[in-house]
Amino acid sequence: MGFCDDVKTAAEQIAAAPEITIISHIDADGIACEAILSQAISRREIPVRSVFVRQLEPLTMTQVPSDSSLKVFTDLGAGQQNLLLERGFREKEVIIVDHHVSQPCKRQYTQVNCLPYGHTRMSAAGVSYLIAKQLDGANIDLAKLAVIGNVGDMMAREKCGLVGPARDIIVEDGVRHQSVEVRKKDLNCYGTATRPLYLSLAYNDDPYIQGISNNPEGARQFLKRLGIRQQKSDGRWFVWEEIPVEERRIIISALAEQLIANGERVDRLLAETYGFPDEIPRTPLRNAQEYATLLNACGRWSKPQVGGAILRGDRGIAYRDAEHMLNNHRAIIRNLLQFILDSGVKELENLQYIHVGGRYPDTIVGIGAGMALSKLNSAKPILIMCEVPEDKGLTKVSMRTNERVVEKGVDLQKALNDASTEYGGGGGGHKIAAGAYIPKTAEQEFVNRVNRILGEQLAAAGPDNR
Numbered sequence: 001m002g003f004c005d006d007v008k009t010a011a012e013q014i015a016a017a018p019e020i021t022i023i024s025h026i027d028a029d030g031i032a033c034e035a036i037l038s039q040a041i042s043r044r045e046i047p048v049r050s051v052f053v054r055q056l057e058p059l060t061m062t063q064v065p066s067d068s069s070l071k072v073f074t075d076l077g078a079g080q081q082n083l084l085l086e087r088g089f090r091e092k093e094v095i096i097v098d099h100h101v102s103q104p105c106k107r108q109y110t111q112v113n114c115l116p117y118g119h120t121r122m123s124a125a126g127v128s129y130l131i132a133k134q135l136d137g138a139n140i141d142l143a144k145l146a147v148i149g150n151v152g153d154m155m156a157r158e159k160c161g162l163v164g165p166a167r168d169i170i171v172e173d174g175v176r177h178q179s180v181e182v183r184k185k186d187l188n189c190y191g192t193a194t195r196p197l198y199l200s201l202a203y204n205d206d207p208y209i210q211g212i213s214n215n216p217e218g219a220r221q222f223l224k225r226l227g228i229r230q231q232k233s234d235g236r237w238f239v240w241e242e243i244p245v246e247e248r249r250i251i252i253s254a255l256a257e258q259l260i261a262n263g264e265r266v267d268r269l270l271a272e273t274y275g276f277p278d279e280i281p282r283t284p285l286r287n288a289q290e291y292a293t294l295l296n297a298c299g300r301w302s303k304p305q306v307g308g309a310i311l312r313g314d315r316g317i318a319y320r321d322a323e324h325m326l327n328n329h330r331a332i333i334r335n336l337l338q339f340i341l342d343s344g345v346k347e348l349e350n351l352q353y354i355h356v357g358g359r360y361p362d363t364i365v366g367i368g369a370g371m372a373l374s375k376l377n378s379a380k381p382i383l384i385m386c387e388v389p390e391d392k393g394l395t396k397v398s399m400r401t402n403e404r405v406v407e408k409g410v411d412l413q414k415a416l417n418d419a420s421t422e423y424g425g426g427g428g429g430h431k432i433a434a435g436a437y438i439p440k441t442a443e444q445e446f447v448n449r450v451n452r453i454l455g456e457q458l459a460a461a462g463p464d465n466r
């Protein structure tokens, strides 16, 4: 049995179900999973309803209905199969569509998971799409949604573009359907559809460019020196995607020169990016990265259904609501960023850390930490702690670092996971960004332990790192 067989099995089980409940995660990937599968299912005229959860745990399991419907868990479930077992779900009642590490379980639930087959850079939205396509070849309009989910889950990050089946099947289907446009050697930069060009350059620190990264005025002067027209006659700032191709080339070469002059590598300057030509220009819907951010904002405000409506084509009320959430989301993150910089971080040998208490939602502290990192000592990963509103005994821990540190051997997901297992807490995420829950009473001990583990990771990767 290969991955394709698993996809087929799941599609057959779905097609035969009298009714279905989708249980999905509230981030961009989970929201995309739900929109893909629930559309594919209702196109077959099977009744379907959806439930979103922040994570699958005993507290949220109560949201999963006890009825006769087939339960399809998407972007979660693989790591929580014993919860499903405890709940009493039988094999025939459950399908797990996931890309996370699978938990050993006595009951063999049907699972479609790309991870055991070595497809490490495909998200659950990618797996959902393959099932949707298996249900009906006409579902290739949903490829675009899978691209957004994949990019939202940082699957394009390390390799500067999607790879494997996410690239060869899903992106290609989107291109064939003409709803996805591949920009092969685009600038590896966030905000190319909505941010004034100089801000887009200044807010980018991967790669870090001396005099431009974290330096809006420097970025503005840099563009001016190149003779790039930055504003329209009415004063509106141009964004990257609307400036002429020749000017884009001039900017990219000049950025490359700047990196080389500083003895830095240029390999992360360019990336393959995914644009959506059928969306309105200068909106976050124009490329996968910004679209995913919009969906994440919906999830963080506990309104994943709004994101789902947008993925189904709503450009009215749902889109306006999401824009509002995105803008306020940014304002809170800006506020958090300032709070971190004003309060200062404590430095240990291998990390820097701060506790923000209950001031900010636990869903955004990681993002704030990531932004603060580029204004702090970016050579050391940042660890941020905050309270968990639903459980006063718990502390949420988020960590962020950058590619340069990952290349030196740091793996934040592993560090948090290793450090938190002793407390019964779990760690999830990626090498570059990860999170965990720990008991409030263990905070200081935990920070010290992560510091030690990072030291060991660096030492194991090479003596030059110490």
Ligand SMILES: [Mn+2]
Binding pocket: 029, 030, 075, 099, 123, 124, 125, 153
């Ligand atoms: Mn995911």
